[in-house]
Amino acid sequence: MRKKSMKRVVSVMxxxxxxxxxxxxxxxxxxxxxxxxxxWNHLWHEVLVDLxxxxxxxxxxxxxxxxxxxxxxxxxxxxxxxxxxxxxxGFAVIPAFLFMADDFYLAAKGWTVWNEYRNxxxxxxxxxxxxxxxxxxxxxxxxxxTTFDPDSKTGDxxxxxxxxxxxxxMTSTDVVHSFFLPEYRVKEDLMPGRVTYLWFQPKxxxxxxxxxxxxxxxxxxxxWTKVKAVPAAEFDTWMAGMKRQGA
Amino acid sequence: MSTASSxxxxxxxxxxxxxxxxxxxxxxxxVAAFAVAGIMALLIRLEQMSPGPTIVSDAYxxxxxxxxxxxxxxxxxxxxxxxxxxxxxxxxxxxxxxxxAKDVAFPRINALSVWLFWAGIVVALLTFVxxxxxxxxxxxxxxxxxxxxxxxxxxxxxxxxxxxxxILASVNFLVTITYMRAPGIGWFQLNMxxxxxxxxxxxxxxxVPVLAAAVTLxxxxxxxxxxxxxxxxxGDVLLYQNLxxxxxxxxxxxxxLPAMGIFYEIYATMAKNPIFNYKAAVYGMCGxxxxxxxxxxxxxxxSGMPDWLRIGQMVTTLLISVPVGLMTISLFGTLxxxxxxxxxxxxxxxxxxxxxxxxxxxGIPLAITVLSVHLGETSFTHAHFHFIMGIxxxxxxxxxxxxxxxxxxxxxxxxxxxxxxxxxxxxxVNVTFWPLFIIGVQGMPRRYWDYSQFPPHFADYxxxxxxxxxxxxxxxxxxxxxxxxxxxxxxxxxxNPWGSRSLxxxxxxxxxxxxxxPKDVVVEAGWTPxxxx
Numbered sequence: 001m002r003k004k005s006m007k008r009v010v011s012v013m014x015x016x017x018x019x020x021x022x023x024x025x026x027x028x029x030x031x032x033x034x035x036x037x038x039x040w041n042h043l044w045h046e047v048l049v050d051l052x053x054x055x056x057x058x059x060x061x062x063x064x065x066x067x068x069x070x071x072x073x074x075x076x077x078x079x080x081x082x083x084x085x086x087x088x089x090g091f092a093v094i095p096a097f098l099f100m101a102d103d104f105y106l107a108a109k110g111w112t113v114w115n116e117y118r119n120x121x122x123x124x125x126x127x128x129x130x131x132x133x134x135x136x137x138x139x140x141x142x143x144x145x146t147t148f149d150p151d152s153k154t155g156d157x158x159x160x161x162x163x164x165x166x167x168x169x170m171t172s173t174d175v176v177h178s179f180f181l182p183e184y185r186v187k188e189d190l191m192p193g194r195v196t197y198l199w200f201q202p203k204x205x206x207x208x209x210x211x212x213x214x215x216x217x218x219x220x221x222x223x224w225t226k227v228k229a230v231p232a233a234e235f236d237t238w239m240a241g242m243k244r245q246g247a
Numbered sequence: 248m249s250t251a252s253s254x255x256x257x258x259x260x261x262x263x264x265x266x267x268x269x270x271x272x273x274x275x276x277x278v279a280a281f282a283v284a285g286i287m288a289l290l291i292r293l294e295q296m297s298p299g300p301t302i303v304s305d306a307y308x309x310x311x312x313x314x315x316x317x318x319x320x321x322x323x324x325x326x327x328x329x330x331x332x333x334x335x336x337x338x339x340x341x342x343x344x345x346x347x348a349k350d351v352a353f354p355r356i357n358a359l360s361v362w363l364f365w366a367g368i369v370v371a372l373l374t375f376v377x378x379x380x381x382x383x384x385x386x387x388x389x390x391x392x393x394x395x396x397x398x399x400x401x402x403x404x405x406x407x408x409x410x411x412x413x414i415l416a417s418v419n420f421l422v423t424i425t426y427m428r429a430p431g432i433g434w435f436q437l438n439m440x441x442x443x444x445x446x447x448x449x450x451x452x453x454x455v456p457v458l459a460a461a462v463t464l465x466x467x468x469x470x471x472x473x474x475x476x477x478x479x480x481x482g483d484v485l486l487y488q489n490l491x492x493x494x495x496x497x498x499x500x501x502x503x504l505p506a507m508g509i510f511y512e513i514y515a516t517m518a519k520n521p522i523f524n525y526k527a528a529v530y531g532m533c534g535x536x537x538x539x540x541x542x543x544x545x546x547x548x549x550s551g552m553p554d555w556l557r558i559g560q561m562v563t564t565l566l567i568s569v570p571v572g573l574m575t576i577s578l579f580g581t582l583x584x585x586x587x588x589x590x591x592x593x594x595x596x597x598x599x600x601x602x603x604x605x606x607x608x609x610g611i612p613l614a615i616t617v618l619s620v621h622l623g624e625t626s627f628t629h630a631h632f633h634f635i636m637g638i639x640x641x642x643x644x645x646x647x648x649x650x651x652x653x654x655x656x657x658x659x660x661x662x663x664x665x666x667x668x669x670x671x672x673x674x675x676v677n678v679t680f681w682p683l684f685i686i687g688v689q690g691m692p693r694r695y696w697d698y699s700q701f702p703p704h705f706a707d708y709x710x711x712x713x714x715x716x717x718x719x720x721x722x723x724x725x726x727x728x729x730x731x732x733x734x735x736x737x738x739x740x741x742x743n744p745w746g747s748r749s750l751x752x753x754x755x756x757x758x759x760x761x762x763x764x765p766k767d768v769v770v771e772a773g774w775t776p777x778x779x780x
């Protein structure tokens with residue numbers, strides 16, 4: 001009888017620990033136009049709040065005790081009460097469940113945003129990215145190739161239209177590189193022998209940068225490129241011009 | 248009761264099989280590695296002080312020079328200082344004393360371990376002598392490590408030598424703890440430090456061979472023309488990263504566990520309290536051993552791994568917070584209703600509270616796959632692991648030396664200088680790493696010496712970080728010079744200056760003579776090393 005009720009208590013706790021956070025995280029996760037960078041920022045702020053609460057509680061308790069329990073006379077000894085078996089189990093199981101609940105909650109939240117990161121919208125503009133020591137080239141689906149020289153700051157780099165998702169299919173000709181777009185909150189490695197991908201959503205016109213984030217030798221620090229988001233009409237004009245140049 | 252030997256004989260030290268002397272040899276070697284790697288850190292910080300060449304010769308060879316500093320800093324700090332400082336020095340000196348044993352189970356294998364370690368340090372230092380200096384980072388990722396003109400063999404041989412040293416030490420100490428405890432000492436009467444090393448050595452024994460295999464294949468690819476990591480010939484680039492991190496994430500716990508163990512000892516002794524919820528903390532350590540092998544993919548979150556693995560290991564990585572949380576509660580709880588006396592080790596102990604929280608919690612966003620996709624490989628990551636693995640663990644080594652100094656040297660440290668050193672160290676690390684957290688979130692990548700493409704305010708943050716590094720340097724000089732001077736001229740120590748209840752203080756002379764204990768140790772029923780009542 002006792003065993004059975006114990007079992008029930010444990011299973012209820014497990015359900016609360018695992019189920020609730022997932023439900024909570026999924027509530028209201030569906031949006032219309034996915035914007036991974038915005039979701040990233042949102043999740044980041046939520047995690048920061050979570051960390052400030054946990055960190056604050058621990059730090060306050062720790063520092064308060066360090067201050068409060070200073071020895072006042074030589075030879076003094078601590079007076080910590082002996083834990084009963086039940087208290088010992090409680091101090092292990094309850095925090096363990098709390099930590100687990102928070103872990104599953106964060107994992108569920110993270111997974112939701114992750115799905116956004118990995119599901120490329122259907123109409124996305126596809127660009128092939130090749131990384132090499134120490135440069136990037138971008139090849140559009142119509143064969144137009146662009147590049148950028150970080151020393152002279154010449155070349156178009158990656159040009160993308162505002163309002164349309166961009167998916168990069170990436171590989172490397174030599175060593176491992178990583179295409180890192182800080183403003184779009186995303187990076188993915190490139191390596192010989194595999195094709196990896198990432199996608200991002202340019203929301204507004206403007207120039208940002210992409211830079212190598214996987215150590216690749218002498219000019220690793222210089223392996224960056226301009227990323228220019230332009231209005232759709234301007235993009236079409238630019239693309240037509242590039243095509244004419246190529247022809 | 249002094250049992251110090253008559254005079255100093257070099258051969259006695261070189262050919263010693265005494266675990267205490269071997270421990271001191273580990274300490275000397277690891278502090279030497281720490282000093283050189285620390286100078287590399289200063290060079291790195293100086294270079295980053297401004298965008299463009301600061302101390303490197305020019306933009307063309309700058310990367311080559313800088314990459315050698317990065318390589319040596321990382322490899323020497325982890326393989327040459329943290330692991331041998333904790334599982335070499337501290338474990339060697341303290342474990343046999345804490346379990347009431349006369350020495351380790353295999354003293355001559357123990358001597359071989361320290362020689363291999365020293366050989367590893369020498370090979371690592373050859374970096375500065377050879378013309379083709381290694382520049383492969385401590386991670387040695389192919390294909391770069393195979394294509395570079397930098398010397399890969401030195402890296403691989405350093406890993407081999409220190410790796411074999413670790414494997415031998417693991418076997419030795421696991422046998423010692425299992426079979427050589429004094430009569431009456433049961434598993435749940437062990438010191439927390441003993442438990443922390445026991446679990447760390449299990450991790451080492453299981454995972455170091457994987458690293459040794461991974462780097463050996465690297466050697467074969469580079470010098471004998473095999474293609475394990477070459478996709479053009481059927482190999483796989485990611486194979487190495489998987490093998491490397493399968494060892495190297497658990498290696499973080501090989502450092503973290505003994506570091507926690509040291510702080511448990513200091514807390515209990517200085518607060519004169521038993522360990523709060525001892526068993527929960529011990530199970531926490533065992534939990535870390537179980538989970539440590541299933542989390543390595545968090546180092547490969549954006550390496551092109553299958554999505555299900557990236558998500559699966561996000562969950563296992565987050566769950567590490569459960570055992571670590573139990574250990575932390577146990578550590579903090581030890582202060583509750585204590586009678587805390589503050590000395591330098593307890594200053595480091597108090598700082599550890601803070602470092603553990605900041606370093607541990609900043610790991611949580613990095614554990615979440617999607618957040619890591621932006622934060623990974625930025626100076627946020629760099630600051631995170633420096634807080635927890637660099638500073639928390641380094642402070643634990645400093646605290647250990649300060650705490651057991653009277654036992655080891657038979658003399659007291661200059662407490663004033665030790666405290667001054669502490670304050671420089673503590674303030675310095677904060678000044679160094681907080682700016683890096685901030686610009687990391689804004690996108691500052693790791694391992695860059697030039698960052699002209701980023702907004703100009705990054706340079707201000709880097710300048711502050713560089714000032715911090717030099718504050719730390721002053722603290723380190725104060726701390727380490729204090730050890731040397733006090734070992735020679737310090738005031739004589741009594742047998743048990745901190746009033747500890749642990750065997751190394753209650754049952755041995757200061758310093759302990761050959762054979763450790765004047766008579767065989769037997770403890771009475773119910774004895775614990777934390778019985779202050």
